[in-house]
Amino acid sequence: MPVITNGGDAVRTVRGWFRDTTGGLPRAFWYLWTGTLINRLGSFVLVFLAIYLTQERGFSASQAGLVLGLWGVGGAVGTTVGGTLADRWGRRPTLLTAHLGAATMMLALGLARPLWAVALGALLLGTFAEAARPAFGAMMIDVVPEKDRLRAFSLNYWAINLGFACAAVLAGLAAQAGYLLLFVVDAATTLITALIIFTRVKETRTTSAAAVAKGDAAPRGALRTILTDRVYLGFVALNLFAALVFLQHISMLPIAMGDSGLTPATYGSVIALNGVLIVVGQLFVPRLIKGRSRSHVLALASLVMGLGFGLTAFAGTAWFYGVTVLIWTLGEMLNSPSNSTLIAELSPAALRGRYQGVFSLSWQIAGAAAPILGGLVREHVGNGALWLGCAAIGAVTAVAHLVSGPARERRAAQLRTAAVPVRPVTVIQPPAPEAAEAAATAPAEPVPARS
Template sequence: MRTVRGWFRDTTGGLPSTFWYLWTGTLINRLGSFILVFLAIYLTTARGFTAVQAGLVIGLWGAGGAVGTMVGGVLADRWGRRPTLTAAHIGAAAMMLALGLAEQLWLVATGALLLGAFAEAARPAFSAMMIDVVPERDRLRAFTLNYWAINLGFACAAVLAGLAAELDYLLLFVVDATTTLLTAAIIFFKVRETRPVRVPQATGSAPTAPARGGLRTAFSDRVFLGFVALNLLTALVFLQHISMLPIAMGADGLPAATYGTVIALNGVLIVVGQLFIPRLIRGRRRSHVLALAAVIFGAGFGLTAVADHAWLYALTVLIWTLGEMLNSPSNSTLIAELSPSALRGRYQGVFSLSWSVAGFVAPIAGGFVRDHVGDAALWLGCAAIGAVVAIGHLVSGPARERRAAELRGAPATCDATPATPRSDAAAPPITGPTADAAVPAATRSPAETAADLTAVG
């Protein structure tokens, strides 16, 4: 019992209350995340669209998300994390209801486009706020806990959505909109702004160099863009589970409820195993972990080519979920370390753009390949992409770790355990975030960081 209590304390202890409000909002929102999971089935059954039309609608969701992530990233840095998150969630809730009521193809497509823009505008602001409030030493743990909440909600939502879809598809949209509004309320009433604030320059002091950056900086960062490109390829494979996988299962005569149960396995496995993953990968080279994850990921989706029964589909989900669990924590901590402190929102927006572009391309390309080349070619192609991503991580890993070490201001030792962070000399003077948010390690002085590390032991 004492060991269990110690493990629980080590896993959840010491994180700021702002993180737990964000975590709660994530869990509530994901408990009602019905729409995207069942959108392909809804469009092809309730609305009678073809697989290509359904792929186009889901692709427009991704296109809207591409715009939303860029706008959301800029707003997170200029307007603030909290107002960006609140406005994005309210807008997403409104568009969910509009999409559920739309019937004609052009209305459905427009609703998906706008919903993608609002929903994805929240992603960079949320990620930037997480980095703001959680010190670097705790980020792997915090991102793992948040990912756990996402998948706990997803596992429950997938099963409930399968049952609700048998009653009325509109119910999916109503519940999703409601949970999104609840998340907006938590952010508005409980979360304070965490964006780092510049210290006013003293009268008569030497002028401080203006902050350099913006989207141009992110788009000219070759090391960062290489990482984004690899994530884009990974996302192209991963998003087939919400576009082509339900269509493939339907073609094998499996009902929507079965798809919900099978895909819920993904969330259940992550809920059970994700809390232990950080211990498993601690001290391992991140490039090796990401490469292994890509191989497992591709193998799982590739085996879908031979699946024709529910248990076989469940087996493929189990395999690619293992790859997902290895990929997520290393991915999250690495993108945090590659983002300069003054440009976190923009860097998160550009990184999120890879998911939005994949959200547009994956269903359209998947539908095209499936209709014109065949189902097996689609899934075997996913396996080939996984192998390419693995090679890419092995080749580009050392350069990424050198860049992360440069931003920390410490020599690159290996790509496993981060070195002690220090302040970014190129960044403008800033104070810590307001409220109870911990000052991000990248904005602290060396003395403050050393004191914190000593206090932790």
């Protein structure tokens, strides 16, 4: 009987953990979550684009890096425009336009043949695909209360990586049937996501006159406000350095594994470990880091990611590459939820779309620079120098997080205080002498009995 009792306690513990992790979140969040999962299940192209360009199309590593870099350039334009449109035009129309444009350009890229056409397709695809990111982030902050954002962002990140893990394996198999299939499936899942948003998610941007009176409408000089926010820009700069390291797994890692004699399917299986580990462990991360210093968590994440990528310099077999992926994935798991909650707390309500856009811009700059810099370092200095350089960047970024962390937390506390509505104080004036005398002589009204 004690075994049954222990088993029942375990079941209740699991149910309680599941309820604490997923319960109480608004319906709009779950529609966004579902769209994220479906979209990521078909995110084949970016994972295999470097292999497609070098092995299927015969482009050099530098040419492949240029195409991936143009994807990042387009993404930089997209996030900037998307963030502005999310605040001015609305989250929902921005998301719809971005997804429809991305699906169209996905098919165009798959059909492009000359290098200039492939490069142009990557540029436009990056523009549309990344224009959705700030609007999605702003909508997520709009619909989820502050107390639930850590687990909401963790759940959404979990969905991203569940889809990514499946997509990496499926893409390796689909590539054997023809690379065009990757582009078609990716476009189809993007369209399904657009359909979910169109039919199920309402606009969340506040545009009423009351909102303007409360300060929830975007003020003039918004760009100047962001450009003078040194605390936030410092945080964005640190994310840029982390992204320069992290995005090597899309650009240079598949090329390095190919040079080690490993097939695209092997790369797909190895990189899928990233998504599998996140799917298994990410939902436990919020409880692990809750109440801990975010600066310390981000510093540790930078160190672990740097270590994982640094060890790639010594890898030559599939299992060794797999170990490096598991190590830097642990750093990624610590980094993501802390980053997301900080962005939300450092963004004024009236500028959420623009602040999301500026943060996403760091990813797009890294998306443009990482493959180009990685390709140049690899060709002119060597494979080992590339990965050891990633480790050095991770260490420097960790120190910078420890130094800048207190200023970020002070700014977040200031914005939380400013966001608390001030209740008007009712001042009770003493009655005039005549009114006081009348009240004293008036008969008392009967008090109704409590039911």
